[in-house]
Amino acid sequence: KQEVTQIPAALSVPEGENLVLNCSFTDSAIYNLQWFRQDPGKGLTSLLLIQSSQREQTSGRLNASLDKSSGRSTLYIAASQPGDSATYLCAVGEFTSGTYKYIFGTGTRLKVLA
Amino acid sequence: DVKVTQSSRYLVKRTGEKVFLECVQDMDHENMFWYRQDPGLGLRLIYFSYDVKMKEKGDIPEGYSVSREKKERFSLILESASTNQTSMYLCASRRAGGADTQYFGPGTRLTVL
Numbered sequence: 001k002q003e004v005t006q007i008p009a010a011l012s013v014p015e016g017e018n019l020v021l022n023c024s025f026t027d028s029a030i031y032n033l034q035w036f037r038q039d040p041g042k043g044l045t046s047l048l049l050i051q052s053s054q055r056e057q058t059s060g061r062l063n064a065s066l067d068k069s070s071g072r073s074t075l076y077i078a079a080s081q082p083g084d085s086a087t088y089l090c091a092v093g094e095f096t097s098g099t100y101k102y103i104f105g106t107g108t109r110l111k112v113l114a
Numbered sequence: 115d116v117k118v119t120q121s122s123r124y125l126v127k128r129t130g131e132k133v134f135l136e137c138v139q140d141m142d143h144e145n146m147f148w149y150r151q152d153p154g155l156g157l158r159l160i161y162f163s164y165d166v167k168m169k170e171k172g173d174i175p176e177g178y179s180v181s182r183e184k185k186e187r188f189s190l191i192l193e194s195a196s197t198n199q200t201s202m203y204l205c206a207s208r209r210a211g212g213a214d215t216q217y218f219g220p221g222t223r224l225t226v227l
Contacts, residue, residue: 089157102157107156
C-alpha cells in the first residue's frame with residue numbers, strides 16, 4: 001500500500017531564504033505527483049503537477065522535482081516571502097484497480113517570518 | 115476560471131441527524147471526489163464518482179453515502195451523524211483520465227455535537 005511522507009512537519013524560516021520541502025513515497029509505480037498549497041481553513045490550490053515521465057516542473061519561484069526510482073520529490077521555493085506561509089501537501093497519483101486516485105501526505109506547515 | 119463550490123463553509127449538526135454536503139463544479143469534469151481532512155491523518159478519500167450515477171468507495175466509506183444525479187453535482191450524505199464525523203470535508207473534481215490536476219472546493223467544516 002502506497003505511503004506518502006512529508007518531512008519536516010513544520011518549518012519556520014526568515015524572509016528571503018531559499019527552502020526545500022521533501023516528499024517521499026514507498027511505491028514508485030506512480031502516474032504523477034502533485035504539489036498543493038493550503039491556507040488555514042481553506043481548500044487546496046494546485047501548485048505544480050509532474051507526470052511520471054517528467055523530472056521537474058517550474059512555476060515562478062517554485063520548482064518541483066521528481067525521482068521515481070528513489071521515491072522522492074522536492075519542492076524548492078526561492079526567495080521566500082511571508083505570503084508563502086501555508087501548508088504544502090504532496091499527492092501521489094496512482095492507477096490501481098482501474099481507478100486513478102491520489103494518496104496525500106500530511107503536509108509541511110511553512111511559516112515565513114518578515 | 116475553474117470553480118468548485120461547496121454548499122456551506124461551516125455546519126453544526128447534532129448526533130443522529132441526516133446531513134447533506136453539496137458540491138458543484140462548472141468545468142464539465144467527469145470525475146468528482148469527497149475527502150475528509152483530520153489533523154495528523156491528512157486527506158482521506160471517502161467516495162468518488164467517475165460519471166453521472168456512478169460511484170466507487172474510497173478508503174473510508176463507512177457511515178457515508180453519495181449521490182450523483184447530474185454531472186456537475188456530487189452530494190455526500192451522512193445518514194446518521196456521529197461525533198467522530200466532525201471534520202473538514204473537501205470536494206474535488208477532475209477531467210477523466212487521471213493526468214490532469216484535481217480542483218478543490220473551499221471545504222466544509224462540519225461539527226457534530
